Amino acid sequence: LMELGEFEPARMNMEASLASHTQLGTYYGTIHPLMGLGKLAYLKGEFTRSRDLYLKALETATMIYDQHGKAQIHNNLGDVYEGMGNPAESFQHMLTALNLCKETGDRRLTAIILNNIAYHNLKYLRLPSEAIRMYHESIDIFSDLGDLRGITYSFYDLSKAYLQVGLVEEALSYCIKSL
Numbered sequence: 567l568m569e570l571g572e573f574e575p576a577r578m579n580m581e582a583s584l585a586s587h588t589q590l591g592t593y594y595g596t597i598h599p600l601m602g603l604g605k606l607a608y609l610k611g612e613f614t615r616s617r618d619l620y621l622k623a624l625e626t627a628t629m630i631y632d633q634h635g636k637a638q639i640h641n642n643l644g645d646v647y648e649g650m651g652n653p654a655e656s657f658q659h660m661l662t663a664l665n666l667c668k669e670t671g672d673r674r675l676t677a678i679i680l681n682n683i684a685y686h687n688l689k690y691l692r693l694p695s696e697a698i699r700m701y702h703e704s705i706d707i708f709s710d711l712g713d714l715r716g717i718t719y720s721f722y723d724l725s726k727a728y729l730q731v732g733l734v735e736e737a738l739s740y741c742i743k744s745l
Contacts, residue, residue: 568606575605597623597635604642613650620646634675638664641679644686653690660686676718677707681720684727694730701727718744 567576582670587595605621620643627635642664647656660683668678687693695702701724708716720743728737 568602568609569669573606573610578627591628591670593626593721594632597626597632597639600626601635601639601642604646607650608642608646611649613646617643617646617650617696633666634670634672637663637670637672637675637679640666641675644682648686653686657686657690673707674711674713677711677713677716677720680691680704680707681716681723683721688723688727688730694727696730698724 567573572672584596584599586601587593587599589724590656600623601620604616604623606704607613607616607619620639624636624639624643626632627639640659644656644660647653647659651667656729660679664676664679664683669678680700681704684697684704687700688697705717705720705724720742725737725739725744728734728740
């Protein structure tokens with residue numbers, strides 16, 4: 567429902583799920599509704615509410631030692647803090663997410679986070695060579711997994727990094743590959 571822009575029915579379903587899991591005491595079950603509500607708040611531009619919901623999910627994931635959930639939540643918090651205009655805090659959450667992914671072995675989430683960190687390196691830290699390295703690492707993982715969507719986005723993002731260092735032919739090549 568959220569992906570279809572049906573925010574109110576999505577919110578109602580997630581709140582009902584959260585209430586049920588809370589009443590039953592199934593802590594693990596509360597993480598996904600909290601993350602969904604956090605994403606919904608983020609999409610609506612309610613960054614403080616989004617942060618608070620993700621932090622509550624993080625508290626639960628930490629309590630039950632859900633490392634994969636923690637990695638996802640930290641990655642999402644990176645987006646929230648960027649939206650709040652705090653790139654330094656955003657970057658710290660992405661690095662934490664990447665370290666947690668190394669523990670869990672989730673290669674797809676690792677590739678997504680590498681792409682996010684590369685973007686941060688390019689936009690905020692002005693480290694295009696580091697961004698290029700990380701985009702390639704992300705592309706390698708997406709390629710191994712056969713994730714065409716991930717490859718497409720990473721190719722396009724990589725083209726912007728090559729433009730920043732003046733490698734126009736490489737930028738054009740990766741932009742065309744993304745198409």
